[in-house]
Amino acid sequence: MKRFLGVLGLSLLLAACSGEEEGSKSDEKEGIVVATTGQIGDAIKIISGEHLQVTTLMGPGVDPHLYKATQSDLTKLDGAEVIFYNGLHLEGQMQDIFDQMAEEKTVLAVAEQLDENTLLADEENATLHDPHIWFDIDLWTEVVDVIGNTLVEEYPEYKEDFETNEKAYLAQLGELKEYATGRIEEVPASQRILVTAHDAFNYFGESQGFDVRGLQGLSTDSEYGVKDVQNMVDYLVENNIKAIFVESSVSDKAMKAVIEGAKEKGHDIVIGGELFSDAMGAEGTEEGTYLGMYKHNVDIIVDSLK
Structure with missing residues (x-):
């Protein structure tokens, strides 16, 4: 840094010097x-x-x-x-x-x-x-x-x-x-539990009526350990949750560990799909826009949980 x-x-110093030499050009x-x-x-x-x-x-x-x-x-x-x-x-x-x-x-x-x-x-x-x-x-x-x-x-x-x-x-x-409100109504209230890699979806949960759980905190810079994985596994088993989600900008390593942990307890969990959290999709695709990204997430979540 x-x-x-x-x-x-x-660079700022050079820009300042250039501006002084060129006069009004720097104001254009x-x-x-x-x-x-x-x-x-x-x-x-x-x-x-x-x-x-x-x-x-x-x-x-x-x-x-x-x-x-x-x-x-x-x-x-x-x-x-x-x-x-x-x-x-x-x-x-x-x-x-x-x-x-x-x-x-x-x-x-x-x-x-x-x-x-x-x-x-x-x-x-x-x-x-x-x-x-x-x-x-x-x-x-x-x-x-x-x-x-x-x-x-x-x-x-x-x-x-x-x-x-x-x-x-x-x-x-x-x-x-x-559109989002209409689609989310397809998911029974008792099944509106969204489990992801980190806590990126709390605003989604607050506005759309989902209980949101993330393995990591608000920042992916925070660490997670064996105890965090075990606590998540226990929560999934106790609530009979069948699907969790990975994120396009976060490694899926931790979520795979959760799936394996649940399997050891006799509870099968699948990855419901990949959500866009901190980053959007590729430029030129529908998911590369805010509207398309949000719609994609809603469709993946609803189709996996309803």
Whole structure:
């Protein structure tokens, strides 16, 4: 990190010197925006349309909890006019970089713009909040509005187009919420137990009426041990749970250990499917969008548990 920050400091210094030499050229807008996660990047692309150059640092299968900025990332962040990140310690390895960048440009932690009373607390640390806010469609709608307002402030010349695009997108989010509600009604209340690798789905559970259990904590950076696996096995057996889920951005090693542990107790468990948690699907696929990712998760969960 020190090495990265050293490179960052040098790049900022060079940029400052270049700006002084070129005068007004440094003040010209070029529409370069950088987002950390796919969910945020997707919203920016939809709202901005063809007006902005949008780069997302973390692609499919990338775990933001463990992600460390590369030299290429630093170059992209240095060249950006606006930077959006999730916040609430999701990108914990990059916070120092964001703080330093914020001295030079607009750097916004979108989740930290929400009313704190709407956020879920970390069960292990009451001073922290769950960062996985995109799994509550209502909260994500607020985030989209925050992104839209910020883009209008930064690029007022595109205000009309941004607002039109945002309005259409919010309507799609409303349709997604209706779809999810309808599908989840297919699962009896007693079977709405979602077991995953880490606690990424608490907002989903809170908003959709599921009891959510994760082997690891809110961050995949937290450790799990034999006792954690055994406790999870006991819970699955006691509640006669037949399906658990793996995540696209988290190793399935731990969940396979849970399945083996349950098998030793005479209880068969299957992997209900792979869910997208901290990262979306591949670009160009339906799951590579927020709408498609959320719909995919709902369909996998419902089809496995109903």
